[in-house]
Amino acid sequence: MARTESTDIGVLQAKPGQVLNLLAGQIYFGDQASQVRTLLGSCVGITLWHPQRRVGGLCHFLLPSRARASTRGRDGRFGDEALAIMVEALTRLGTRPREYEAHLYGGADAIPDSAGVKLNIGERNIEQGWALIERYGFLLRQVDVGDRVPRTVQISLQDGSVVMRRGAIIGGV
Numbered sequence: 019m020a021r022t023e024s025t026d027i028g029v030l031q032a033k034p035g036q037v038l039n040l041l042a043g044q045i046y047f048g049d050q051a052s053q054v055r056t057l058l059g060s061c062v063g064i065t066l067w068h069p070q071r072r073v074g075g076l077c078h079f080l081l082p083s084r085a086r087a088s089t090r091g092r093d094g095r096f097g098d099e100a101l102a103i104m105v106e107a108l109t110r111l112g113t114r115p116r117e118y119e120a121h122l123y124g125g126a127d128a129i130p131d132s133a134g135v136k137l138n139i140g141e142r143n144i145e146q147g148w149a150l151i152e153r154y155g156f157l158l159r160q161v162d163v164g165d166r167v168p169r170t171v172q173i174s175l176q177d178g179s180v181v182m183r184r185g186a187i188i189g190g191v
Contacts, residue, residue: 026103028094040078043095047075047107048175055172058124060140062097062147062163063171065121066104066156067178068113076173077104081139082146097146105154120156121180122147123171125163140164 028043032051040046040056040063047066054076056063067074077100084096092099105115125144144163151158160180162169167185174180 025091026094027091028100029103040076042078042080043093045075045077045094045100045103047073047077047104049073051175053172053174055170058169058171059126060124060128060143062122062124062140062143063169064101064123064147064151065171065173065180066108066118067120067173067180068108068118069178070117071111071113072175072178073108073111073113074118074173074175074178075104075107076171077101079143079146082142097143097150101150101154115154115156118156119159119178120151121160121171121173121182122151122158123160123162123169123182126168127164127166128168 028045030038030044030046032038032048034050035052037053038046038051042061046054056078061078061080063076063078065076077094079097079100080095083098092103094100125140127140162182170183172181
C-alpha cells in the first residue's frame with residue numbers, strides 16, 4: 019500500500035483486518051483496515067472507494083482550509099489538505115480520482131442558537147467538501163450534510179459499503 023509523506027499530520031496506518039476509529043483531523047487511505055469509522059458534528063467526513071482495486075478510505079476534517087501556510091507539512095484537520103493527501107496516495111497507486119466513489123457527510127450546525135454567535139463552521143466545511151469532490155472529479159454517490167445532528171460514518175474496506183447514522187453511534191465510535 020502506498021505511504022504518505024512522513025511530514026503529513028493525522029495520517030493513520032492499519033494492520034490487516036484492523037478496525038480504525040478516526041478522530042477529528044485524521045485520515046486513513048489504504049487496503050489493510052477492514053473498517054474505518056468516525057463520529058461527525060460540524061466536521062465533515064469524505065469516504066472514497068475504488069470498486070475494482072478494492073481500496074479506499076475516510077478523512078475527517080475540522081476546518082475547510084488553513085489561514086496561513088505551515089512549514090510542518092499538510093494537516094488532516096483542514097479539508098483541502100486532507101483531500102490532497104488522499105489524492106496523492108491514490109495517484110501513487112496508479113488510479114485517478116474519477117475512478118472513486120465518494121460519500122460526503124457531516125457539517126452539522128453544532129452551536130446552539132442560545133450561544134448568540136454563528137461561526138457557520140459546519141456550513142463552510144460542507145461547501146469545501148462539495149468543492150473538493152468537484153475539483154478532483156470523484157463520483158459522488160451519497161450526501162447527508164447540515165442540520166443539527168451528529169452522524170456516525172463507517173466504510174467497509176472489504177466491499178466499499180458505507181453506513182451512516184444520524185444521531186446514533188455505530189459499534190462504539
